[in-house]
Amino acid sequence: MINWWNSLYSRSDNAKAYVLLSPALILVILGMAVPLLAVFSVSFTTQASFEIDYTPTFDRYIEFMDTSSRTGNVLTTLLGRSISISFLVAFFTLITTYPVAYYVAFYVKKNKMLWLVLMTLPFWTSYLLRVFAWKLILGHKGVINASLMTVGFIDEPLGFLMYSQTAVVITLAHAWAAFALLPLYVSLEKIDYSLIEASHDLGCTKFETFWRVVWPLSLPGVIGAVLIIFIPTVGDYVTPALVGGTEGRMLSNMIQTYFGRANNFPLGAASAVIMLISVALVTIAVNVVTKRLTQRL
Amino acid sequence: MKLNENRTLYIYVLIYFGFLYIPVMFLPIFSFNQGIHMAFPLQGFSTEHYEDMWNSPKLFDALWNSIYVGVVSSLMATMLAFFAAKAFTKYKFRGQALSYGAILTPFLIPEIILAIALLVIWVSVGLPLGLTPIIIGHVLFCTPFCMIILIARMEGFDNNLEEASRDLGEGVFMTFWRVSFPILLPGLIAAFLLGFIISFDEFLLAMFLQGSDQTLPIYMWGQLRFARRLPHVLALGAVIIVATSLVVMLAYWLRNVGQPQEKQDLTFKI
Known part of the structure; x- marks a missing residue:
């Protein structure tokens, strides 16, 4: 294990740098990028009383932009x-x-x-x-x-x-x-x-x-x-x-x-x-x- | 033009520092005021609100939660930030700017977006809300700060010291433990303390992810609604302000321990 680590570590500057960066980058990917993608996909769904209806739709964005409705007016x-x-x-x-x-x-x-x-x-x-x-x-x-x-x-x-x-x-x-x-x-x-x-x-x-x-x-x-x-x-x-x-x-x-x-x-x-x-x-x-x-x- | 004196500018700077500091001073002033009305003229000196604060068991529950979250998140953030800072100060590599930007992003985007992103993923995976997601959010939020502090500190680090240790037969880990760690210790402690303060004061992530576990800012937020409970929040606020100022000054001092004089200003990038 240690040998494998040492051999990887001594390979090149690129590899060394990314070994050091990996914990922080993994955290950013799992803790921010993936959750942001989840937010993005949820924005294409519909809230049906207690459940979320996962049929993809642009309705939420239309709801936001539609200034003639009360919700859209407030949000814009x-x-x-x-x-x-x-x-x-x-x-x-x-x-x-x-x-x-x-x-x-x-x-x-x-x-x-x-x-x-x-x-x-x-x-x-x-x-x-x-x-x-x-x-x-x-x-x-x-x-x-x-x-x-x-x-x-x-x-x-x-x-x-x-x-x-x-x-x-x-x-x-x-x-x-x-x-x-x-x-x-x-x-x-x-x-x-x-x-x-x-x-x-x-x-x-x-x-x-x-x-x-x-x-x-x-x-x-x-x-x-x-x-x-x-x-x-x-x-x-x-x-x-x-x-x-x-x-x-x-x-x-x-x-x-x-x-x-x-x-x-x-x-x-x-x-x-x-x-x-x-x-x-x-x-x-x-x-x-x-x-x-x-x-x- | 001699840059020795500029009266107008000096007076402006003093007024601005007044703007910066006087608002915060009102919390301690009102915390010693008698009665529950937060207005001038002051009603008289009293420590009743501090006694009130001392007798709030929920406050202490929230305080312990905050300390726990702060210590765990800041330790993790300091560790991640240290590795990242090492990579940025020691190597030139492909994707350097991109990686740097990626690690800074959680601090740069509006905080509410980070909060709801964690909320959405946590709820959709079906995990219970509480201190764990708050800690994850705080690690994301504190790592950029700790990294900037550590990079400033490590920019002048003499890599020959590590190489000498390696040549003399120590492995990667022992080299770190016996050479780099002692040299960088003051900077690491400074990063940890400032990360702790950020986590300790953080409100928005905690509000979205709290579940039933309150942190101190959430507790204060909850109390603000009741006029009667408000004064003891002021007392608590005064204590927090004094305590954080002391910790921050300690951290600032540690950041400059062992730094050459001319580098001291540069360590102030944030």
């Missing part, structure tokens, strides 16, 4: 909202974290480690608790409304703060900050400082230097940040459920209902497949557009 609206909220979150997180990453990359000289720890520490504390903290802050009797009313700025609680898309966007931008800060910091840190000096020597103003030198060079980090926030937030469940209300519901809340109370696995599976395809399409589109843009620069 939620899909559109999930995507637009996630884009807003990615954009909002990007513009708020970019200056911070910029500052740490270019101005912080001592204790960079400490700054990096501080940037990422909130990410490691429970996601559920962070969302819940925002519920305490934005709620009708929450920190913001209560303080504004005590001071006397407002007489009624601000309705738009809680159970709205605004609440979802703020909460998610807070929850995913670390995922923007790190790629941005890494790409800014890599920029050769002499390029910036050269730009100044050649007469560029601060803004021109930023716009024509720093920003283009940080684009890989920007795209990384946008995608790494956009993709997972499309499927976020906790935030819309806790602070979204009816107005801020997203597609995952509906998927959860189909796999829970509503007990309609096929329609839930079809919704999940559509979500995954939309995410893939947006990712590809973002990549293509940025390639075009960077080629022109």
Whole structure:
């Protein structure tokens, strides 16, 4: 046994690498690829009261897309909202974290480690608790409304703060900050400082230097940040459920209902497949557009 | 332009850190508040919610479940991640980028899709839901993190050390045990601790796959609905925040043990 192992192991780099990778790859295949195929096949079936009718059909997808029916209308609206909220979150997180990453990359000289720890520490504390903290802050009797009313700025609680898309966007931008800060910091840190000096020597103003030198060079980090926030937030469940209300519901809340109370696995599976395809399409589109843009620069 | 000072930017950064940290601080603040209303002005200092927390047997059941799931999943994830990181840092091979992407995918796709995929396969095979499928989900979810941490740590690993050991007559396993393992131990512990934290805090996979076994986040989620039970969740939340911060700082410190100064920043890729 050991001999066989040793002989296989010493054969070639390819074989050696795949022997080492096999446990992780087998887990990904059995734990993710096969289950995803199962979801895909369930999306072509029909829920008949308690049993699933396995006759292949496209009906679930038609049900999802048919905007004239109530179900289809709700589902397409939620899909559109999930995507637009996630884009807003990615954009909002990007513009708020970019200056911070910029500052740490270019101005912080001592204790960079400490700054990096501080940037990422909130990410490691429970996601559920962070969302819940925002519920305490934005709620009708929450920190913001209560303080504004005590001071006397407002007489009624601000309705738009809680159970709205605004609440979802703020909460998610807070929850995913670390995922923007790190790629941005890494790409800014890599920029050769002499390029910036050269730009100044050649007469560029601060803004021109930023716009024509720093920003283009940080684009890989920007795209990384946008995608790494956009993709997972499309499927976020906790935030819309806790602070979204009816107005801020997203597609995952509906998927959860189909796999829970509503007990309609096929329609839930079809919704999940559509979500995954939309995410893939947006990712590809973002990549293509940025390639075009960077080629022109 | 001198990059010594930029007041406006500095003030903005301070405000942003406020945005990052102040919301989380409200949990500990309210957890010491008297009464059940989570609003200002504070009613007065009290530790009643902590006593309440201490006297919730269901909470401790959920805590043990979470610790069990966290330890098992993170151990497995660290092991898988270590082998994978070894392959990526030591060899150039065909399909390298593809394999790397495949292992990262469970973390990159929306989590709810991973959750329902495991649910569908588990139910259709006819197995009972519970901690086992949660562990599988968590291993899938933690392995990418552990792998990124370990790759950063192992990139500078001197392969000559292993070759020397092999030349001196040790086998593959003893070489690992007596040479590579001790050198990489701090990084492995860091990966294990961070994997544990991820699993410990994970909610969505656990919600779909729980069966009747609750983990701590599921327990908290269940309690949020009752105004009366809410304060003790805040107390629990405050304890969790302090505990995870300490563990994460320990992990960060371990990640840099024995690393040369100039490499320390690079280990921060995630």
